[in-house]
Amino acid sequence: MGGVIASRSLRIAGDKLNEDILRYMREEKKLLIGEATAEQLKCSLGSAFALDEELEGRVRGRDLISGLPKEMTVSSEELREAMERSVGAIVLAVKNTIEETPPELTADLFNRHIFLAGGGALLRGLDKHIAEETKLFVKIVDDPLAAVARGCGFVLENVGQLKSVLVSTQKDEFI
Incomplete structure (x- = not known):
């Protein structure tokens, strides 16, 4: 046939997934994190499919309720939920x-x-x-x-x- 049969382009890239993580952490965990932290979480814990062994990691940010620094655990399952829509x-x-x-x-x-x-x-x-x-x-x-x-x-x-x-x-x- 010698041509493109069907194609599609989306405005979804790694930055969109990072935004999903930022939003999830802010809205669900009440923790404000930066873009670099969201990227690091995506790379180290992010997944689009259930893992045989779910991963966990520590994340630091600012508690949106107290305004103070806070550290908490986040799982690959939670990040998958955060990125689910994208x-x-x-x-x-x-x-x-x-x-x-x-x-x-x-x-x-x-x-x-x-x-x-x-x-x-x-x-x-x-x-x-x-x-x-x-x-x-x-x-x-x-x-x-x-x-x-x-x-x-x-x-x-x-x-x-x-x-x-x-x-x-x-x-x-x-x-």
Whole structure:
């Protein structure tokens, strides 16, 4: 076929997941933390899928009730709850893209898999969560952080030859 069959772009990235964690800590735990702390929690404890052994860590911030410094324990289960809406939007976008794929090509997904790239691919269990929801194989590309940049560089270097497969993307707004 030689082109993009279906695509979708979301405005959900690692920063959105960090915002989810910030909001959860503020609203549910009454603890004010900074963006760097949210990022660290996401990387060390965050998951999109239930873990065989849930993780726990300590987090420090300012107690919103007393205004004083406070340290507390937070679990991977709590962070998964915090990021649930954004992760759900990612999974929904994958499912919607599959639904837009012509039926004669849908069977190819069983052989070719879904590949995840970018920083979001590093969220523990995202591949398993998408696989469970779609019943398809999901793989994380080698070096997912650099994969997007390498792909963009390749397109820029070969834009003339790739005109037939380049599309303007449809943006799905996240509620």
